[in-house]
Amino acid sequence: MNCDHCDKPAVVHEIVIKGGVSNEVHLCSEHAIAAGYPLPIEQPIADIFPKLGSVAKVEAAKSKERSAKCAACGLTFTVFRKSATLGCPACYDAFMPMIEKVIESAQDGATHHLGRSPVGGVEIERVQNLRVKLMHDLEVAVAAEHYERAAKLRDELKALDSQTS
Amino acid sequence: MSQVGPDSDVVVTSRVRLARNISGFPFISRASNPVRQEIMRVVRRAVDQSCNEKNSSPEMRWIELQSAPSRDRILLSERHLVSRHFANSDGPRALALSKDEHSSIMVNEEDHLRIQFLCAGSRLSDAFKAAFTLENALANCTNFSFHPRWGYLTACPTNVGCGIRMSAMLHLPGAQIMKETDRIKRAAKELHLAVRGYYGEGSESIGDFFQFSNQTTLGATEDALLEEFNGIVLPRLIGYEREARTAALTRYRSRIEDIVFRSHANLSAARLLTSDAATKDLSRMRFGVVMGLLPVELATIQRLLLQVQPAHLSLIDPRSLESEEADREVRATYVRQSLTRGPTDTK
Ligand SMILES: [Zn+2]
Numbered sequence A: 001m002n003c004d005h006c007d008k009p010a011v012v013h014e015i016v017i018k019g020g021v022s023n024e025v026h027l028c029s030e031h032a033i034a035a036g037y038p039l040p041i042e043q044p045i046a047d048i049f050p051k052l053g054s055v056a057k058v059e060a061a062k063s064k065e066r067s068a069k070c071a072a073c074g075l076t077f078t079v080f081r082k083s084a085t086l087g088c089p090a091c092y093d094a095f096m097p098m099i100e101k102v103i104e105s106a107q108d109g110a111t112h113h114l115g116r117s118p119v120g121g122v123e124i125e126r127v128q129n130l131r132v133k134l135m136h137d138l139e140v141a142v143a144a145e146h147y148e149r150a151a152k153l154r155d156e157l158k159a160l161d162s163q164t165s
Numbered sequence B: 001m002s003q004v005g006p007d008s009d010v011v012v013t014s015r016v017r018l019a020r021n022i023s024g025f026p027f028i029s030r031a032s033n034p035v036r037q038e039i040m041r042v043v044r045r046a047v048d049q050s051c052n053e054k055n056s057s058p059e060m061r062w063i064e065l066q067s068a069p070s071r072d073r074i075l076l077s078e079r080h081l082v083s084r085h086f087a088n089s090d091g092p093r094a095l096a097l098s099k100d101e102h103s104s105i106m107v108n109e110e111d112h113l114r115i116q117f118l119c120a121g122s123r124l125s126d127a128f129k130a131a132f133t134l135e136n137a138l139a140n141c142t143n144f145s146f147h148p149r150w151g152y153l154t155a156c157p158t159n160v161g162c163g164i165r166m167s168a169m170l171h172l173p174g175a176q177i178m179k180e181t182d183r184i185k186r187a188a189k190e191l192h193l194a195v196r197g198y199y200g201e202g203s204e205s206i207g208d209f210f211q212f213s214n215q216t217t218l219g220a221t222e223d224a225l226l227e228e229f230n231g232i233v234l235p236r237l238i239g240y241e242r243e244a245r246t247a248a249l250t251r252y253r254s255r256i257e258d259i260v261f262r263s264h265a266n267l268s269a270a271r272l273l274t275s276d277a278a279t280k281d282l283s284r285m286r287f288g289v290v291m292g293l294l295p296v297e298l299a300t301i302q303r304l305l306l307q308v309q310p311a312h313l314s315l316i317d318p319r320s321l322e323s324e325e326a327d328r329e330v331r332a333t334y335v336r337q338s339l340t341r342g343p344t345d346t347k
């Protein structure tokens, strides 16, 4: 049943009796509001609007995720999502929320490694992520013909390697 | 490498493969060729050092694939030592390979290292031990990328944790005849196993050969993963196939005999043979051999399954490279002679 005044579906249906004559009234939500009818509430308002704040938060998180980039190897989120392949160990932290979802769904909900670990452990890893960054910056500097910066980066790499080996 | 091992009636080969990356380097997708060269140098040094240690790991040959002739690369992939993708891709990459061809390391595949042990029959726990022995030896000479939460880091985030892939190549003619293969595949997927064809990822199953491997690598210890795959899943698959074979033979004996003996006759008489056709008939003969219908050695069938592959065939007789027809003719002649007179060549 459509509204008496337009083609939209009617939401208000009333029988109005005036001077002994009964009249059916069918109105869409706009015309019902205009005529001063209270709208029939099918869903509590709280259910329709409650999540605005959280929607905004999710959106903000998503746009932050989309603009994420690994500081060490320069891989962007967009490229990662297309290839499903990471650029370096530091990517695991750079794309954390996405990685977490991918791993948990591929690994039947598992969230932590329980197996063997290397003798050297985690301390080494931090230094090594810095090394990946220096290598990446060096390639960028060379490609842009910033030779002074490249030379400086090469020295830093050498210093780091002599420190760790 | 020997051709036959425990439970060889069903399990053709067992393999354990460990994915590792050298820390301090980008993963392969972000590594330029000079960086890949450097990764190869680091791995090679680790291989040289660790394999020089007394009684630790086997002596390794070092094969650089970017400069290896195409036939050698195909030979390696026919032997399941490298993936087809690795054999054909570009860029600096290498294979370290032990003399007995059981142990190998793919360098610069999807990850910096894919350490693997491959052997005939159902020997996953031997393969597991051997792969970790080699991994430990290498870990003494270089650092593998490791995350406190995710474990060993891999280029594809779905392989993190233990970075272990255990595979068994199964021959399932019984399940195929009883039309149970789809059910087995579905059950395998529910158990988080991957089912692939004869040449791994993306390949078709030829001759009822299916490769089963674990997908779960996180949230359990390596030993628990081995126990689950080798102690529970694999025996069930083997048992299921054996039951299917017995049932098939009881129900369709003459049909099966017909298939088996026709395949034998086919291969003993053919004058032209493609590798796919040969593989199919050898698979049927294999079924006949393990069911005691055909008086042929299983090792002979296994050897032929390898030798009918194009690159292996060209080692036996290089004339196979001259044309497609020559390839088919050489294959048919070789198979015919092997089956009627016994092997003339044990390469
Ligand atoms: Zn209206």
Ligand SMILES: [Zn+2]
Binding pocket: A070, A071, A072, A073, A074, A075, A086, A087, A088, A089, A090, A091, A092, A094
């Ligand atoms: Zn990165």
